[in-house]
Amino acid sequence: MKNQVDYSLYLVTDSTEAILGSRDLVEVVEKALLGGVTVVQYRDKTSDTGDLIKTAKALHERCRKHNVPLIINDRVDVALTVGCEGVHLGQDDMNVTEARKLLGDDKIIGATVSSIDEARIAVERGSDYLGIGTLYATSTKKNTKDIIGINGIRKILHYLHSAEEASKKIKTVCIGGINALNVQRVTYQLQAPSDSSNPKSIDGVAVVSAIIGAQDVEQAAANLKTLLSTPPNFATSTPSSNDDWTSLSTLQTKALAATKVVHTTSPLSHNMTNLVVQNFAASVALAIGASPIMSNNGVEAPDLAKLRGGLVINMGTATPDALHNHRLAIAAYNASGSPILLDPVGAGATSAREEALGYLLASGYFTLIKGNEREILAVAQASGFTVVAKKEAGQQRGVDSGDAIYTLEQRAYIVSRVASRERNVVLMTGATDVISDGQRTYAISNGHSYLGMVTGSGCTLGTTISAYMSASPEDKLMAAVAGILHYEMAAEAAARRVDVQGPGTFIPAFIDELYRRRMDIVEEKIQAMDGLK
Ligand code: 3NM
Ligand code: MG
Numbered sequence: 001m002k003n004q005v006d007y008s009l010y011l012v013t014d015s016t017e018a019i020l021g022s023r024d025l026v027e028v029v030e031k032a033l034l035g036g037v038t039v040v041q042y043r044d045k046t047s048d049t050g051d052l053i054k055t056a057k058a059l060h061e062r063c064r065k066h067n068v069p070l071i072i073n074d075r076v077d078v079a080l081t082v083g084c085e086g087v088h089l090g091q092d093d094m095n096v097t098e099a100r101k102l103l104g105d106d107k108i109i110g111a112t113v114s115s116i117d118e119a120r121i122a123v124e125r126g127s128d129y130l131g132i133g134t135l136y137a138t139s140t141k142k143n144t145k146d147i148i149g150i151n152g153i154r155k156i157l158h159y160l161h162s163a164e165e166a167s168k169k170i171k172t173v174c175i176g177g178i179n180a181l182n183v184q185r186v187t188y189q190l191q192a193p194s195d196s197s198n199p200k201s202i203d204g205v206a207v208v209s210a211i212i213g214a215q216d217v218e219q220a221a222a223n224l225k226t227l228l229s230t231p232p233n234f235a236t237s238t239p240s241s242n243d244d245w246t247s248l249s250t251l252q253t254k255a256l257a258a259t260k261v262v263h264t265t266s267p268l269s270h271n272m273t274n275l276v277v278q279n280f281a282a283s284v285a286l287a288i289g290a291s292p293i294m295s296n297n298g299v300e301a302p303d304l305a306k307l308r309g310g311l312v313i314n315m316g317t318a319t320p321d322a323l324h325n326h327r328l329a330i331a332a333y334n335a336s337g338s339p340i341l342l343d344p345v346g347a348g349a350t351s352a353r354e355e356a357l358g359y360l361l362a363s364g365y366f367t368l369i370k371g372n373e374r375e376i377l378a379v380a381q382a383s384g385f386t387v388v389a390k391k392e393a394g395q396q397r398g399v400d401s402g403d404a405i406y407t408l409e410q411r412a413y414i415v416s417r418v419a420s421r422e423r424n425v426v427l428m429t430g431a432t433d434v435i436s437d438g439q440r441t442y443a444i445s446n447g448h449s450y451l452g453m454v455t456g457s458g459c460t461l462g463t464t465i466s467a468y469m470s471a472s473p474e475d476k477l478m479a480a481v482a483g484i485l486h487y488e489m490a491a492e493a494a495a496r497r498v499d500v501q502g503p504g505t506f507i508p509a510f511i512d513e514l515y516r517r518r519m520d521i522v523e524e525k526i527q528a529m530d531g532l533k
Pocket of ligand 1: 012112131132133134135137138139140141144175176177178206207208209210
C-alpha cells in the first residue's frame, strides 16, 4: 500500500490564526480532499496532546473516506495512537531509525531535508519519501534553515539519482512558497531533462497556505491539481518526430516564413535593458517589423505580458532595484506564457553579478538564455551543472564577447546540456553561435566582425530573437534560429556595401539591411550538429 502513494499534491495543514483563521481544520481538510489533494500531513506545533489525538482521529476518518493517507508531523506517539498511515520528521524530531522501530515497516516515514548530506542520511535510515525545502521563502514557516531554490532541489535530485538503489527509488516532494502562480513552472523545472542524464523527477509539491489559506479551499486544491496535470503554456515545444531538423532547405523555408510572421504580426518587444542600448534596440526592433517598448518598470509588465509579444531581460545593470523590477516582469510573463529571453550580461565577471544571476534563475522560467561563452558557463554553474570538458575559463574581464576557449564540439555539448537541464533554449554567441534546445543543436557562422565593434549588438540580437519567438511560439528553437539568421545576414550584407567604411557607417547600413530582410539570399553557413549529447 505505502508504495502506491500518490505524492503529487501533498497538503500540510496549519492551524494558526494567520492561515486557518477561525475555520474548523477538519472541515477545511475535507474540502481539500474534495478538491483532490493526494496526501494530508497534520502539522500542529502548539496543541496539547489530547487535542492533537482528537483532531488526528477526525482527520483520519475523512482521509480514509477519500483513500488518502494521513501523516502526522513530528509526533510518532500520536500516529501510533490514531493508527494512521505514517509520520513526517523534521531534522530536530525523532530520527527515522528510531521512528521505524516504533512504527514498523508498513508505515510511511518522511523526512525534511535541505542538503545532500541530510538526504543521504534520511535514505540510509529508511525514509519512504523526502520533503525537500525550503524552495522559496514563505511566511508560513519563519524559521526555515535554508532557501535552496530550484537549483538546490535539482542538486539533491541529482545526488539521489547517482547514489545507491534506495536513493533512486525514494519519493520526493518539494515545499516552501508553492502556489498556483508558480506550481507549473516548479514542476516543469524539476522534471527530468529529456536526455535522461538525471532521470529523477520530483514526485509532488507540498503546500500549506495555497490551500489552507485559500478563501475557497476546494477550488484552490482542484485548481492546483489541474495545473499539475497541464503542461505550462510557456513550455518549450519539441519537434514532431517526422520533422527533419537537420535538413537545411527545410530550415531555410521555415526561417523565411518566420521572418514574414514577425513583420505581419508586429509582436511587442518589451526590453528591460540599460540606457546604453535602448535606442539601438528600439531601432532594430522597428527595422525587423516588431513593436518595441523600453520599459524597466516591473509594475506595468502584467499589462504588457497580455499582449502578443516577448520580454528581454538584460542583466546589464544588476542593481537591487532593477532585479526587483525584473522579478515582477518574469512572474507576469511566466503567468501569461509569453517568452522571456535572459541576457546575463557580465555573468561571471563579479560576485554581485553571480548573485544576480542566481536570483534571476530562481525567479522564473526563461524561454531562452543567451550569452557569450563565459556567461553561459556561469549559467551552467548556477544551474548546478559541472562542465565536464574543464578548462580554466578564468574570471571574465569586461562584458564584451571575448575569445572562445572551448572547441565547437565542447561548446555544443555545454549548450545542449544546459538547455536540456533548464528545459529551454540556450544560445552561446561567438564567431560561431551555438544554439540548442537539448535535442537539436545548430552552429551558425554568419555575422560580421563589425557587430563586435558596435555597442549593444549582442543585446539587440536578443531583441530580434525575442520578437521571433513571440511571433512563432510553436517552435522556439526554430524561431530563434530564424532570428539569428536574419540579424547576422543583414550584418554581412551591410558590411559588403561600398558605402560602409567601418563600424560607424555600418550601423545605419545594418538597420537598412535588417529592414530589407534579405532572407532570400541565404548563404548557408549553418550546420546541423547531429549526434551530440
Ligand atoms: N516546511 P507554504 S517550508 C511546513 O522548508 C514547511 O521544510 C518547510 O508553507 C521546509 O506552502 C514549510 O504556505 C511551509 O509556503 C510551507
Ligand atoms: Mg518538526
